[in-house]
Amino acid sequence: MKRDTYxxxxxxxxxxxxxxxxxxxxxxxxxxxxxxxxxxxHLYYSVGRFPAVAGPTDYYRALALAIRDRMQHRWINTTxxxxxxxPKIACYLSAEFLMGPHLGNNLVNLHLGQEARNALAxxxxxxDTILACEIEPGLGNGGLGRLAACYLDSLATLRYLxxxxxxxxxxxxxxxxxxxxxxxxxxxxxxxxxxxWEIAKPHIFYYVNWGGRTEYYQDERxxxxxxxxxxxxxxxxxxxTPIQGxxxxxxxxxxxWSAEAVxxxxxxxxxxxxxxxxxxxxxxxxxxxxxxxxxxxxxxxxRLRLAQQYFFVTCSLQDMLHLLDLAYIPVESxxxxxxxxxxxxxxxxxxxxxxxxxxxxxxxxxxxAWAITVASFGYTNHTLLPEALETWPLPMFAELLPRxxxxxxxxxxxxxxxxxxxxPGDEARVARMSLIGExxxxxxxxxxxxxxxxxxxxxVAALHTKLLEASILKxxxxxxxxxxxxxxxxxxxxxxxxxxxxxxRELLDRTLGHEWLTEPDRLRKLDxxxxxxxxxxxxxxxxxxxxxxxxxYIHARTGIEINPAWLFDIQVKRIHEYKRQHLNVLHIxxxxxxxxxxxxxxxxxxxxxxxxKAAPGYLMAKxxxxxxxxxxxxxxxxxxxxxxxKVAFIPNFNVKNAHLIYPAADLSEQISTAGKEASGTGxxxxxxxxxxxxxxLDGANVEIREEAGADNFFLFGLTADEAESIKRAxxxxxxxxxxxxxxxxxxxxxxxxHFSRGDAEVFxxxxxxxxxxxxxxxxxxxxxxxxxxxxxxxxxxxAQNWMRMSILNTARSGKxxxxxxxxxxxxxxxxxxxxxxxx
Numbered sequence: 001m002k003r004d005t006y007x008x009x010x011x012x013x014x015x016x017x018x019x020x021x022x023x024x025x026x027x028x029x030x031x032x033x034x035x036x037x038x039x040x041x042h043l044y045y046s047v048g049r050f051p052a053v054a055g056p057t058d059y060y061r062a063l064a065l066a067i068r069d070r071m072q073h074r075w076i077n078t079t080x081x082x083x084x085x086x087p088k089i090a091c092y093l094s095a096e097f098l099m100g101p102h103l104g105n106n107l108v109n110l111h112l113g114q115e116a117r118n119a120l121a122x123x124x125x126x127x128d129t130i131l132a133c134e135i136e137p138g139l140g141n142g143g144l145g146r147l148a149a150c151y152l153d154s155l156a157t158l159r160y161l162x163x164x165x166x167x168x169x170x171x172x173x174x175x176x177x178x179x180x181x182x183x184x185x186x187x188x189x190x191x192x193x194x195x196x197w198e199i200a201k202p203h204i205f206y207y208v209n210w211g212g213r214t215e216y217y218q219d220e221r222x223x224x225x226x227x228x229x230x231x232x233x234x235x236x237x238x239x240x241t242p243i244q245g246x247x248x249x250x251x252x253x254x255x256x257w258s259a260e261a262v263x264x265x266x267x268x269x270x271x272x273x274x275x276x277x278x279x280x281x282x283x284x285x286x287x288x289x290x291x292x293x294x295x296x297x298x299x300x301x302x303r304l305r306l307a308q309q310y311f312f313v314t315c316s317l318q319d320m321l322h323l324l325d326l327a328y329i330p331v332e333s334x335x336x337x338x339x340x341x342x343x344x345x346x347x348x349x350x351x352x353x354x355x356x357x358x359x360x361x362x363x364x365x366x367x368x369a370w371a372i373t374v375a376s377f378g379y380t381n382h383t384l385l386p387e388a389l390e391t392w393p394l395p396m397f398a399e400l401l402p403r404x405x406x407x408x409x410x411x412x413x414x415x416x417x418x419x420x421x422x423x424p425g426d427e428a429r430v431a432r433m434s435l436i437g438e439x440x441x442x443x444x445x446x447x448x449x450x451x452x453x454x455x456x457x458x459x460v461a462a463l464h465t466k467l468l469e470a471s472i473l474k475x476x477x478x479x480x481x482x483x484x485x486x487x488x489x490x491x492x493x494x495x496x497x498x499x500x501x502x503x504x505r506e507l508l509d510r511t512l513g514h515e516w517l518t519e520p521d522r523l524r525k526l527d528x529x530x531x532x533x534x535x536x537x538x539x540x541x542x543x544x545x546x547x548x549x550x551x552x553y554i555h556a557r558t559g560i561e562i563n564p565a566w567l568f569d570i571q572v573k574r575i576h577e578y579k580r581q582h583l584n585v586l587h588i589x590x591x592x593x594x595x596x597x598x599x600x601x602x603x604x605x606x607x608x609x610x611x612x613k614a615a616p617g618y619l620m621a622k623x624x625x626x627x628x629x630x631x632x633x634x635x636x637x638x639x640x641x642x643x644x645x646k647v648a649f650i651p652n653f654n655v656k657n658a659h660l661i662y663p664a665a666d667l668s669e670q671i672s673t674a675g676k677e678a679s680g681t682g683x684x685x686x687x688x689x690x691x692x693x694x695x696x697l698d699g700a701n702v703e704i705r706e707e708a709g710a711d712n713f714f715l716f717g718l719t720a721d722e723a724e725s726i727k728r729a730x731x732x733x734x735x736x737x738x739x740x741x742x743x744x745x746x747x748x749x750x751x752x753x754h755f756s757r758g759d760a761e762v763f764x765x766x767x768x769x770x771x772x773x774x775x776x777x778x779x780x781x782x783x784x785x786x787x788x789x790x791x792x793x794x795x796x797x798x799a800q801n802w803m804r805m806s807i808l809n810t811a812r813s814g815k816x817x818x819x820x821x822x823x824x825x826x827x828x829x830x831x832x833x834x835x836x837x838x839x
Contacts, residue, residue, distance in 0.1 A: 027069045030110075032118035038066035039119060051123070057193065059125055060103070060133035063116065064196040067106050068242065074251035075242040078837050082161055086327050088336060088832045090155060090162040090825075093316055093350060094148040094343035095309060096292070097166045097254060098140025100495060100655030102197045102241075104131050108499050109157075109246040136656045138172015138190035139256070141293060141613075142574045143681050144382060146491075146655065147460075148343055150681070150818040151825075153492040156245030156252045157518065158819060159834035160826055165316035167308060168198075168239045168256035169292040176613050176652040181629030183614055183622050188292075197241050198256075204238035206318040207262070208311050214403050219363070226360055228403040234285040235260045236315035246494050246518060249837040257315040261285035299396070306349075306392055306400060313350040317357055331362050335375035339830035342454065344382045345390040345446040351377060351453030352404040352411070360403070366410075378829045379450040379457050380487070382678050384467055385578070391443040394436070408435055408444060415452050422479060433475045451476045451483075456829040458487045461679035461700040467720060487825055488700055489679040490818035493517055496685045500659035503542040504689065504810075511535070520814035530807040540803055543666070543690065550664035553650075553657065554609070560636055560648045562607045567796050570691070571669035572611035572653050572661055575621040578676040578776045581610065582624050582766065584669055585631055586782060587789055588647060589746045589755075592631070595641045604796045605644045611653035611661065623766050625649065630755040630762075663689045666806075667714075667792060670695030670704075671785065673776040675720030677701075684816035690806040692795075694788060696781070700816070707812040712805045714795075716788035717781040726780060733774035736782065743782050747771065 026038045042062040043049055049058045082089065107113045117127040139145065148164065155162040172188030211231030219225045236257040243252045262285070287304070288311050320338050324331060342348050351373060358369035383389065398405045412435040423429050435452065437443045451457050451473060459465030465486035469477040477484050498505045498517055508516055511529060516522040529535040547564035555561050562568075571584050588608050594601055610628050614621035632647035650657060668686035670677075670693050677699035687693060687704055694714035695701040705713040718726065737744050751767040753760040770778055796802055814820075826832050 028073055030070070030112060030115065032115045032122070035066060035112070035115055036119035036122050038069065039063050039123065042066055056125065056129050057133045059120070059123070060130045061194075061196050063120070063130060064103050064134075067103065067110070067112065067116075068197060070110060070112070071106065071242045071244050071251050074244065074249045074837065074839070075253070077249065077839070078161065078251045079253070081835060081837055083327060085835065086329065086337065087161055087835055088339060088830070090160060090830050090832055091316065091320060091338050091340045092148060092151060092155075092162060092164045092343060093313060093340060093347035094145070094164065094166050095312070095346035096140035096142075096145030096343075097137075097148045097152070097164055097256075098142070098145030098655060099137050099149045099152075099241075099254070100146075100658075101131065101134040101136055103134050104499050105153075105495050106244050108494050109153075109244045111247065134656075135190050135193060136654050137195070138188040138292060139166065139169055141173050143679075144344060147489055147681055147818075150490065150492040150495070151822055152243045152252065152254060153246070153494060154490070154818040154822040156243050156250045157248060157492075157494070158822060158826075159245065159248055159250045159836055160822070160832055161250075161835055162252045164243070164252075164254040165312065165319070166254070166256050167289050167292075167312045168258040169289055170258075170286075171291040173292040173613070174616070178625075178629060178649065178651050181626045181633065183625045185616055198239045199241075201238040201240055204319070205235050205260075206315045206322075208234050208236050208259075208314055210234070210307065210400055212402065214406060223363075225363070226403065226406070228356075228360065232284075233262050234288060234311070235262050236311060238315075238319070249839050250835075251837075255316075255319070257289070257312045259286050259288035259311060302392070303396055303400065306396070309346050310349050310353070310401060310404075313347050314353050314357075316347075317350060317354050321357060321362075331358065331364065332368070332372070334358075335372050338376055339378065339832055340376050341825070341830070342377060342379045342450050344380060345450055348379070348390075348446045348450035348453075349401070349404065351449050352401075352407045355407050355411070356403055359407075370411075370414075373453055374455050377450075377454040378825075379454040381447065381457065381459055381464075381468055381473070384464065384472060384676060384678060386472055389472065390446040391437060392446065394442040394444060397444050405444070408449065411449070411452060412436060419479065429475055433479075447473075448476075455483060456485065457483050458485050458829070459678065460487060460489045461703065462486050462488060463675075463697070463702045463720065464678045464699060467675055485828060487821055487829075488703060488816070489681050489684070490816050490821035491681050491684045491688065492818045493520055493688060495655075496658075496662060497688050501542075501546065501663035501689055503545055504663065507538055507542055518819065520817040520819065523811050523814045526807055526811035530804045530811065536800065536803040536807070539690070539807055540799075543664075543806070546660075546663040546689075547666075550609075550660045553660050554648050557651060558648055560632070560646060562609075562646055562648060563605065566605040566607045566646075567666050567792075568607050568609060568664055569667040569669065569792075570609045570611075570661060570665040570686070571671070572609070572650070572658070573680075573682050575612045575614040575624055576618070577620060577624075579672050580776060580778055580781075581612070582627065582770070583671055583778045583781065583785060584608070584610075585624075585627055586743070586746055586778070587786060588631055588635070588645070589749060590742060590786055591645060592635055592641055593742070593745060593749065595644065599640055603644055604793050608645065608647045609650065609661070610648070611650040611657070613653065620766065620769065623763065627750070627755070627763055627766060634755050658685070662686055662691070665689065665691035666796070666802075667691060668693045668695075670698070670701050671717070671781075672696060672698045673781075674698040674718055674723050676776065684813065687809050687816065688813045690810045692792075692802075692805055692809060694792060703815065707815050708809050709812070712808050712812075714788050714792055716784040718777060718784075723777055723780075726777065731774070731777065731780070733779040734771055736779040737771060740783055742786075743779065 039062045042065040046065050047058050047061050107116055120127050152164045172190050174185035175188045177184045177186050209230035212229045215227050237260050239256045241254040243254050354373045358364045419430055435448045437445050459468045512522050551562045551564045628649050636642050636646050662685045665686050668691040670683045674696045679700045696717040697719050750763050756762040
């Protein structure tokens, strides 16, 4: 029987051999000499190349394997500690993990950056050339996946034992190319060169059922049970990636599931000459994990998305139960061993699945199983948009997951009895809270399932949580106020400053010491340096170097030349109407018109830089991308304006090019409609790197402004309450256009085809939407935004004060470290404690 107590890992050293002297060990040595030999060994034995014929990609793979060796020792010790101590561990369930390139991040966390640089220099290569060879893992779409990656980094760094569970997508969401200014989606073959960071675990697999029917029977004790007889069964196989903490021996696991056929080849079909039928089972089964988030506009896309979510959730929960069995811990202790966090609604089917596993497979009675389920799960909500809360048509759900629908109906029956007991006679409330929605055909409400099946529900910014409790989850908050809390998002300073902004890291290390990377509150000490002329010169030099890097990248990718001395005004994020990239464009066109009408107008030169992907089926977002590029084409080719403004759209925004973008920004555009953005994390990354924010009081902008100080933040626009009030009163966007001559002229310029070579139809849907509907109040905020941009122009011309504000933004960004956020989750929701891993 395994011990059922927490203890420091140093107490279990008796069953391990004393660590050897590894300074020169090829597998474990941390010096350049041993690392160089390790690279050569892997180049020869693992990659199958020798120096005379090897190229940069070969050396990348060899170095990656050498670094993974050095993580492997820590990884195994971390896993062994789990089995020795049986502590409670965090299990983070997420449909996305946008990890970014691994090599540079692991070099930072292992303090091996300089040693690796020296080792490669001895081999005739520059480390930066090798880092550029890594293909970014296509495991995420945007902020949700980047947040999950930051949290895994912080969990390991803070010495919390954790497993991230997700899907090993064979193809990422898509690579974005621009063709005549339009987004074009290209297959993201991120695994085409293999993945040296993952280790396949074919012996760790679980069966996943689809479709079929259920039947009732009596077990040997006379209890009524349910048996699921599926139509199809596939196999989920584990692929593990080590997640190394910064400056510690803790190395956690990202476990991703890949779908395989139970039987991949039908010999009977082959023997009768039907080769395609012989391999059909393999093809159908592996479709589940082929591509990240298929286009869910058609019914087939929705069905596949639901299948993906159930697939990785059941594999993960079965894995947790298996870990209990390996440790000889009874299933009744499940909630004492696992804290499961649902990252948005995508994994929320886990509530019904854990009940199925406990009741049908482990034979627990309903009440005991439900107590375990609620105690195990926490739910993080990431949206205030009702249309973004996942629901599934009942017929589709019933066809794919018949047993789960039965379980959800039973959960719902018991839950609605509780609602009626608290609010007798309020059947309207009962209908609103039901797990089954009735409007527009019956649908399963996954957010409701997540809330009912979790002991803790949190938003991801103070304003978001407040609005969550007052709007889309108001009824649930009134029933269970104790379940709700706020956990403002955070980002890891290791990746998004130390790795991506080495010049600033060196300046901070020299000024503050190295501890700020794990104690971000130390950044506050920069306040004392904000007015120092010498420090400002160093700060300005770092920023200018970062802007030169980004300008070179933009020129190489787009052919657009940008002067790094200009103000870099950047908006990079998913393209969506509520994020209001088109409001940004209206300002650009406004400045363009002013310059055309008054060539002598004096304005600070500015580079407007965009990046982001639109969902394949989101036509309005795609049209916004086209508008940005059309305006860029016109402005950049006009010698009367291009000496004072230029526009660039960086294609295929991802973590890799974000390393260049965030450090180079002077101005961060965070201009979403107040009350629509849950939190944002890009806003935090910009602030961390010394960018000033222009933004609304939306999401985490509210807290960023509180931390930075109102004088160091450019605020404009309606508040969430004001926006809601305008909507309720009957918003008429035409009134705002009629009352603003400049706005009307800007919309006419776009609508008449000035930026589309005379084609008035290209942007008509976008302009008509703004004039007649404008769901995200672009026209209502236009005048305030233009006025605020005038303040930006004035502030930029005082270079000394701008540098001061830039320094203060970094100085006051410590709150937005993912270390702070994860500590709150661990202490306030998960109830887990750190464990030190000895080398």
